Structure formats: structure tokens, C-alpha cells
Amino acid sequence: MRAGGRRVQVGGPRQRTVLATLLLNADRVVSVDALAETVWGARPPSTSRTQVAICVSALRKAFRASGADEVIETVAPGYVLRSGGHRLDTLDFDELVALARAAARQGRGAEAVRLYGSALALRRGPVLANVTGTVPEHLSCQWEETLLTAYEEQVELRLALGEHRLLVAGLAAAVERHPLRDRLYGLLIIAQYRSGHRAAALETFARLRRRSVDELGLEPGMELRRLHERILRDEDRPAVERPPSQLPAATQVFVGRAEELAVLDRLAAEDGQAGAPPLGLLVGGVGVGKTALAVRWAHANADLFPDGQLFVDLGGHDPHHPPSAPGAVLAHLLHALGVPPERVPVAAERPALFRTAMAARRMLLVLDDARDAAQVWPLLPNTATCRVLVTSRDPLRELVARSGAVPLRLGGLGFDESVALVRGIIGEARAGRDPDALVGLVELVELCGRVPGALLAAAAHLASKPHWGVPRMVRELNRPRSRLSGLGGQHLRDGLASSARCLDPVAADLYRALGGLPTPELTSWTATALLGCSTPEADDVLERLVDAHLLEPAGAGAGGESHYRLPSLSHAYAAELATTGP
Template sequence: MEFSLLGPIAVTTGSGELSLGPAKRRSVLALLLLQPNTTVPLEQLIDSLWEDEPPEHARTVVQGHVSRLRATLAEGGAQAYGIELTTHGSAYLLRLPEELIDAHRFGELVALARPEAAPADAVPLLREALGLWRGPALTGTVTSPPFAAAAHALEERRLTAVEALGRAHGALGEHEHAAAVLYSAAVNHPLREGLIAGLMRALFRTGRQSDALEWFHRTRRLLNEELGVDPGERLRGAYEEILRAEAAHGGRQAARPARGTQGLPADGPAGAPSFHVKHAGGQPPVQGSTAAGAPGGTSSVAPPSAGSPHDARHGSGSGAGSGTGTGRAGAAPRLLPRPPARFLGREDQLGALTRALTDRASGESPLAVVVGPAGVGKTACAVQWAHLHAGAFPDGQLFADLRGFGEGDEAQPAEILRDFLLALGTPPERVPGSAQAASALFRSLVAERRLLVVLDNARSSAQVRPLLPGGPHCATVVTSRSRLDGLVATDCARPVGLHALGHEEGAALLGAMLGPERVAEDPAAARELVDLCDGLPLALRAAAAQLTARPRWRLARLAAALRDERRRLALLSAEDTGMAAALRMSVARLSADDARLLSALARSADGHLNASVAAALAGYDPERTQDGLDRLAEMHLVDEEATDVYTISTLTQLFARDERGESRGRGGGGARGAQDRSGADDEPEGRG
């Protein structure tokens, strides 16, 4: 159920719009919505509904309208939404979640937008806020002075948002957009000097200085004719800045940089009045004044101040627990998976993550990308680091599997953003519909929080970018089989590469899984198992699972079984995880040409080759072969050890030789219960 004040008064449910009846009944509802969760005296309702002397039966009329509104809301299922219209003596109270009121959502979105500090985020937030307007505010109410004053106050807030949107576009250098946003508002409000000043600057920065100056002279004439006053400081300041800049450039004006360089600074805040908000939970407001002229002297449709965007931006409380502009009170989110079991080694990589993610010298939000082949333990490394350093991020830790290399479709940013916003306390009905607006809201909510974001199993840089927090106190870890060079180029991501385990580390992992005594009794077999598993933690864990299920087997017996290349991939599987399934997900993301190239490379005798050998094996021309090798190396399906020296791991060769990606000859006692099943990815791989 949603309540509309920003246009015709309306109540909408999932089945359509409720019939509210005549203007006075709509006016009663509007007045209650302007002061939600606050008792409204019957006398105030009467004074607002009748401009002249009210009739003798006015009390009965109002009581009848309230009764009908109560029945209408009940028929629309109000109780399910926590909505109740009650009588308190000679006053009425409409109790409801304030986020159901469009004017309240508008105020919160505007409050979160920071046109100068974060213009790229402010643009979608302000556009979504202005998109809530469906016409003049409070349309359909009576034409008494209290409602006119309340409608005027709401319109002032809309114009303030329009000015802010213009400034945000200007800060991004999008001066044509700024001019388009401000123009229609300026036409309809020709005496609003801040609006005209912003339009003048936008026009000037697009090279339309004559139009900009004409707006000044037109407004000056109107101010003199209608109000008998001269232009104020803001309008006069914009005019003088344009004249100075024009003189400095000989009258030739090009499009201006975003932040008003060369003597033309960006426009400042609009200076519009703030509004008092009463919270449903009874929290007192921190700042703001009452809206003069509104019914009853107050307006509670503006954005909340206490425990909302201010707290979110200044780090009070404990993250989501301190409340946000669109959030519920609650604990800071702790979404990390449990720590990886039997995690060993990787000290160098953990240290590299620490250096990358604790570097505050740039004042930017640090970003690290853990990359490596399937099964190497990227997720485990990232999650282990996150748990070790969780205390440095008291406002919460977020985690999401982006499913870039998994069964089914990859996760869409809008899906992940919704989960993040809900975890941060945003009510479901207040999560923006568009991914762009949801991304902007996410960045605004965490701008000053100490928050860690772990984005696992990413397919591309484009999938990751909308999910990155912007605050300097946040940090992000991404894992991927792809190098994600785009994030390195555009977001200064620090890559942290993971490689296969050596003999000592691999044997230690087997010992941690099986017990050190079992490994110590046959160290040569343990060493061979590490080689047969290509040193990949996922493969070693699958091998350990086979041995755990067969406590009488010595390590040498499993090593002998794994020497049979027809059975190796099947043996290196354990229920829903295994190397064949993990590799299948990587190969599934290749183009047909690159998949054929990989199959050709698998025919290499020792897994070492150069571009010429690869071209001969694949039957491709040199340029096509080189491009394909580069893409395979980016996906860590081959490794470029040196210039024009490529290697392909044994397990990848075995998988690629079968174009269906299935091991041949799975039979045999050692493979029982170890048949490959799809669905493994970096989550199971990473426990090593």
C-alpha cells in the first residue's frame, strides 16, 4: 500500500487505486499524511477544510469522512501493512510506516544525494526522487490557505532538488544536461533567483553566453516590475562571474570544466529551508525547523534527521545499527561465510591483501582482486583475510557470490545491491527499482562507514563496478578466474595472484585433512599426490576426501589410481565439488573459437608451447592464435610463464581433451561415489 502526496492524493494497493471519495475526504487523508504518527486535533481538521466560517455540523462531517477513510483503508488491507487510523479523544492518528508515503521517500533520497561531494551518485538518487512527482503536490484537496501553504512547501523542496540535480550534472561536466533540467523549472518559476543563476551558469558553460545573459536581464526586469527589487546576491554573482570569464577569454567561451575552473565556480547550495520530521519510533529530530504555513505549523514529510543519513555519513553507532536514512535499526551486517576449514599457508598473499586494503594514502576506497585458476583457493584466501581483519570494519562485512563461473546465469548487480541494501537495514519497499539508483543509494549509505565488501566469483569488471562502495573507510575484495584488467585500469584495483601449492604446502594440506601421521608414513606418495593434483587445493581436498572415505588405503594406492589419466578427474571429485565441474564452468564461458584452441593445446605432449606451436595445433593464423592465447591466459586456463612461453596444466589438458568435458573410463572401485557432478566453483575450491 502506497500513499501519494506528490500529485493527486491517492492510495494504491497491489490490486489498484482505492476510491477515496470527495475533495474534503481526500483533504482529511492528506492532512493526516502530512503529520503521520502524530495526533491531529479535530479543530485543526475543521480549520483546514473550510476557508470561511465552518458550518455548524462541521464536526459531524469530519467524523463521517474519517469513518469512511477507516473503512476504505481496511478494505485495501491496511492491517497487513501496519496501518491504523485511530481516534484519540477529539483527535485522530494515522499510524503507518512513513516510507509508504511518497513525500517521505522523496525527502530521504534528496537527503542522501550529495551533488558536490558525490555527483555521480547524486544524479540517479535525485532523478529517482523527482520521478516520484506526478503533478502539483496535494492535487485534489480543498483550496484553503493551510493546504496551499503545505503544497507550496513541498514545491519548494522539489525545486531545491531540481537545483541540486543541475549542480550534480554541472559537477560532472554535463552542462547540457544541467541546462535541460533547469530550463523548464526556470520557465515556470521565473522569479526564483537560485534556479535562474544555476541555469545561467549551465548555459554559459555550453557556450551559450548570450542566452545566459538574456536570462539575467529578463529576470531583473521581472523582479523590478513585479516586486520592485533588484537582483539578489546569487543572481548578481552569476552575472558578474560570466562577465569576468567572458572578458578574460575575449568573449569566446567554450564548455567549462566540471568544478568551475577559470574563474567560474560551481553553484553553491540552494539555501532552501529544512523541515522537521517526526519519526514513527519517537526519535527526536536533530535539526530543521517547522515549515511555516503548513497545517498545524509543522510538516513531517521531509527526510529524517535523527539516526539517518547524517549518522550514516559520519559513522556514528555501529553501521546499520545506528540507522540510516532508509534503514531500520539493527546490528551491523555480518554476511561473511564461515572461515575456511584447515586453511594453511598463503602468508605472502594475505600480506599483499593487507597492504592493498589498508593503504589510505590516496584517500580512496581500496580495492584488491584475488585472481587465479579454478581450484586454487581464491575464495578461501579472501574469506580468511576478511575474518582476520573483521575488527577493522566494525560497521559490517558484506559478502556476495556473483556466480560469474557457476551453474546458470551470473548474478545481476541489481540483485546483489538489493541484498546489500536489505542487510544495511533498508526496508524492501524502499529499495530503488533501477540498478543505477540502487548503486547510488548503496554508496551514499556507506560513504563514511568502515565496511568491508567481499565480491566472490566475479565474471567481469562491469559486473563488479556497481557494487563498489565509494567511501574512503570501506574496502573491497573481489575474487575471479579472470584478471579483471578493467578494474585495474579504471578503479586502481591491486591484483593479488594465487598459484598452485608447492610440495611442502600441498603435503601440509593433506596432513591437515588426513592427520600428519598418515602423510608422514609415505612422504614420497604425498609428494606424488601433490603433483597429480597440480598443486591445486580443490583437487587435494577431493583426494583427501577419497582417502578419508577409505581409511585402509595408503596414499600410494590413491596415487596409483590417479596415474590413470582416464580416471583422474573422476577421482578428484567429491559429491558436489570437483575439478571437472570447476573447469567446466571456466570453459563454458569461452567463445567457440577459444574452446577449440584450448582443446588443440591439450594435445601438447608436455603442456609447454609457444604461439607458433599453438597455431599449428589449432590450424589458426598467428594473429588469431595470439589473441586466443591472451584470452585463455586472462582466464588462467593457460599460464604465460615468459614472453611467448605458455603452459597448460595437466588437469586442464585432461579436461580439454574430451570436448564434452567429461572424464573417460570412470569405472573402477576407486571411483565409486566419486563421479563428477556439476556445480563446483571457487566457494568449495577455496577451503585451501
């Protein structure tokens, strides 16, 4: 006990018993006779009233020495301990449990679990330790029962939230401490069964039955027997028996990215720091192959994540739909982890439940096409046993700073890799049919900017037209203003449009103006002239285009001015904008 920030020094057994009785009856008058009976039992000595007064006087002195006056008042026919301005564990416990039960009735399960946890955390050891007497012993038993009931109510809520795997060990220990408590046994059996341990659940019931029959001569209660029968019939099977495996199919024709794959391998081998999972962040423009790389690596390393692989398309740059809200994504993830839809809590409580459900699991979470760091942050587990892979067109600098995510910026493929990708779609014979095929392939991959998405679109277009040669495809693509149409590029155009719409007005005006230039090459002086501003201001705008993957840095000239280049597809879309407007 503490008062005024200092520990209250309580004397011998009688003082502790009197104080405990007053505390357990805070704000209620306890008669001197009741205090005497608590200390000495049914036959107190003739001096008991005087000795109780001496104990109370000593307690008042101890409180004053700790800076707390007027804690115990004399009120006929005895004394009252005033709780005003003080905190008592018993009163705090009752208040927290009442709030937890109200939250549970209103369907706010995760909040109720948290409130129960706060109440149970108030216990710091055996109830009424070092307090003797018949009445304290009776009160101790009452409080043990109250604490156990609160624990059982919390466990029932956690089972409903799908946390069965996390509860088995604690319930097994509780059953050992309270071997004749049927409700605890029932909760343990449910947790074992829902965790996929049907045989263990049946053995737990058998152990309970033996103990109950041997020690009490009674069969287990009807509720437990019905639970046993349901398990024998394998009813109430857990919603998720196999680990989730949500990865989409990997791209069959995949080339290059050896360096990036090696970095992801190293990241997977690292230990998470401070309870956070290592994050890989794949950043790049439309069609550059971020998702293909993430899925390829995830499939190749699925054995590292025996508890499952989760995949979510966040739709951060979908031109037809708004980005997925974190709350909706968490509902999907919780359902994948075994939480029934009707048990998914309100949006504000979902991040905590998701982190709890991911704890101690070895899982991979792939978050594809993130809009910004705010969309990703609530979706991150807090366990080093998980790994997270994020793809985005945005650099997500805030995520890098807060979580230590390792960014990998993806550009176009190498020349040989680009040619190999096209050959893998149209075949060696088709690629070599024309004497000018190699020259045509060289020009084709450059017109596609060596971007995997564009290369695949061009190769698929060729594959669908067996009467076309490579030179014919090159002619179709050789007009910047029709290049995206030649690629059948609604997906590419939509992606570029989405990136362009995210630009601020000044950067958008510059991008449109660059589409009217005869060459994709430019310097910061060009931007200065087009914008009518200073060179530093123009450099800032150009860098915003670089961050949007609509412009590439190309070194510096002899005079120190910065050089840039519009990638092939970005140039094609800018040319469309220059002609038609946004």
C-alpha cells in the same frame, strides 16, 4: 541576477523592491498601485506613480545594458515581467518540487529525493535579502515556509530509504533554527531512534515538550505524543540494529599465501583516492583458493570495519545459473544496510542509493566470483572509508584501469604448503603409515597441480576411505582422463567446463587438441602446427588460454619460442574433451 551572461546592476532599495515584486509575479500583470503599496505601504506619497515609472525605466535600462531587451512590458494597469527565454529560481523550484512529488507518488523514492535536492539547492541565502517593505516581508515568510515544507518532504523520503544515520546532524541544526516546528522535531526523533539512539530521541521529545509548554502553554501535538509512546514501548525497532556480518565461515585448514595476505594488509592501510575505496582483486583459475583467501583475510581484519562486512556471491562462472544481475545484488545489499524491501527503488536508482547508504561508513565489501567489470562497477561505493575485495577468473582489466584495483594473480601453492594442506586433513599418522608415504605425497600434490581445491578434494577422499593408503590414491589420479573423477571432482569439472565455454572457437579448438597430446608441455610451434596459422597468431590464441587459467607460461626456449604447460587439472579436462568432445 544575470542576463546575457552578465550581472544586472540593480539600483537602490526601491528598484530592488519593484523588481522582486515583478519577479515573484512573473508573467502576471502587477498594477502601479500594487507596486506603490509594496514600496511605501498603505499611504504612498502623491508622486508614487511617477517614482514607480522611474524605477521601471531604470530596470529596463539595466537589463538592456546586460544584453536583455523587452524583459518588462507596460500592460494596463501596470507592468508585467516576461519569463519566456529566461530562468527564474522560483519557477524552477516549483517545477522541480512538482516533479519530485509525482515521482514520490509513483514509488520512485530515490528519484524524488534527487529532484527535491535540486530544488533546495537553488537557495543561495536568505529569501528576498536586501528587499524591504511589508509585502516582501510577507512573501519572504511564505517562501521560507515553502522551502521548509520541501525539505521535510525530502527528509521523509530519505527516512523511508533507510538514510536515518545521515540525517540526524542536519535535522538537529534545522530544529535549532525552527524550534517550534513540530514536524521537524518528529523527523529528528525518528532519525535518532532508527539510528539506535533511543535515549537521544526521548530527550529530544522532552526538550520539545518543555519549550512548547513554557512558550505556548500547549502540549505537543497528538502525532508527536503517539510517536513518543511508540518509542517508550520500543516499537518500530529499526530493521538492522547490528552491523551486517555476512562473511561465510573461513576454511579451517589454510596454508601459505603469506605474500598475498601482506599485500591486502597494505591495501587496507592505504587512504582511498578521489573518493574511491581501495580495491583488491584476486584472480586465478578454478580451485586455486581465491574465495578462501578473501574470507580468511576478511575474518582476520573484521575489526577494521566496525560498520560491517558484506559478502555477495556474484555467480560469474556458475555453470547452472546465469551471473547475478547488478540490480538484484544491489537490492540484497540495500536490505542488508537497513532499507526495507518495499522501499528499495527501481534498478536504475539503486546504485545511487547504495552509495549514499555506504557514505561515511567503514565497511568491507567482498564480491566473489565476478564475471566481468560491468557486473562489478555498479556495486562499488564511492567513499574512501570502505574497502572492496573482488575475486574472479577474469583479469578484469577494465576494472583495474577505471578503479585502480590492485590485481593479485594466484597460482598453485608451494610444495611444502601443499604437503602441509594434505597432512592437515588426513593427519600425520595417516600420512606416514606407508614407507612410501612421502614419495606418494610428493606425487599426489603434483597430480593435483598444487591447487588447494584439488588437494582438499583428494585429502577428503582419503579421509573418507581409512583403508586406503596414499599410494592407492595416487594410482586413482595417475590417469589423466579419470583424474577429475578420482577427485570426486564435479565442482572442479564444472569450473573447468565454465572456463572452457568462455573461450572463443579458435581457442576452444586448440585447448581440445592439446588434450590429445601425450605431454602437458608445448611450445608456440606446437600451437602453430595444430592451428595451421602464423606464430604471432598462435601466440595470441595461447595467451587467451593463459588468461582463462587453462595454460601456464613456462619461459622461452633457446630458439626464442615460447614454452607453455597445461596445469594438471586443466590437462585432465582437456584430455576428457579430446575423447568425448565439448
